[in-house]
Amino acid sequence: MTPVALHTVCEALAYAIGFRTFLWTRQRLAPSAFKHKDEVAWIAVSAIVGAALGAKLSYWLDDPLTAFQNFPDIRNLLQGKSIIGALLGGLLGVELCKKITGVEQSTGDAFVLPLTVGMCIGRIGCYLAGLQDHTYGIATSLPWGVDFGDGITRHPTQIYEILFLLAQYAWIHVRRHDFAQQGDRFCAFMIGYLGFRLLVEFIKPVFYIYPGHLSGLQWLCIAGLLYYHRDIPRIANILLKGNRSAWEPR
Template identity: 75%
Template sequence: MSPVALHTVFEMLAYAVGFRTFLWTRKKLAPSAFTHDDHVAWVGVGAIVGAALGAKLAFWLDDPLAAFRDFPDLAHLLEGKSIIGALLGGLAGVELAKKIAGVRQSTGDAFVLPLTVGMCIGRVGCFMAGLSDHTYGNPTTLPWAVDFGDGQPRHPTQLYEIAFLLAQYTLIHFRRTALVEPGDRFRAFMIGYLSFRLLVEFIKPLPYAYLHALSGLQLLCLAGLLHYYRDIPRVLRALFARRRNAWEPR
């Protein structure tokens, strides 16, 4: 099986397993996220449409020279996508769908584990796809560097992302009682992931530089973090504050 076909298989597997995980999570880990089944449909449609549009827009922003190289060839224009754009677009789509449907409660906590599982599976496919996926890192001499087929040992940034996502979910899960506000687990997920991607993009090839330094994806990460700027201090305190012992003075 070719690397591209393997990537497609893992992408489909990510969607399937992520969806099954969502069905379990909404009942076991986030039962208050949805009060009616029709809310699930509204949020699902908003997430899918928003993620699809956001993923494409992010690709156009990150590498406009490649995206519009054969314009107006629509097939080429629709080839690329980005998980950062999908997350931010999905967030916008869900918020719009909730306003239309009159859903007032936060629904994000039900998506933390499904997103983590799905993204980890998807990144396995990205790693196996090698150079054709354009998710590898810059050349490095580190002992765990990987040659993706061009003779250059590179940062396996796909594996870095898997490790980060698993560590982040472990932290969020064990600190879930400290994340008291509905939606805080999802906010913690987004703040952590956007921060990780903002930093890891510095060790990846830069297809197009904005401000002579940042990629389009990094600009999207900054925009996402700006969206959560009021929540960041509270979420970080909940995640990392030392638990007070019962005998300590209050």
């Protein structure tokens, strides 16, 4: 099986297993996230549509020279995607849907475990795809560096991400009873992941440099962290100390 085929299989498994995990999570770990069954369908559809659009737009932002090469031929535009854009696009889609349908409670906690599982499986596919996936790191002399086929030993940033996601979920789960508000676990997931990606992008190739010598994906991470800026001190306090009494509810 070719690397591209392996990546496709892993991506399909990520969606399938992530969805099954979501069905289990909303009943066991986040039973109050949805008050009515029809909310599940509306939220899920809005998340999927928002994620698909966000994933594509973020690829265009991160590597516009490749994406718009030979334009108006759209084949290059249809190729890439990014999980950062998918997360932010899905978040925007859900929030818009909730505004339209009148859903007031936070629904994010039901997505923390499914996203973690799906993203880990997806990154296995990215790792197996090697150079064709463009998710590898820059050259390194560290003993765990990986040659993806071009003779250069690189940071296996896909593995770094898997380890981070697993460690992050474990810590959020340990502190789950300390989160005072509905949706705090999802806030913790998003803040942690966006912060991780902002940093790990420094050891990945940059395809197009924006102001500040940052990539387009790093600027998206900054935008996402600014969205959560009021929550960051409170979430950090909970994760580090397990003490929510020092912070007033939003």
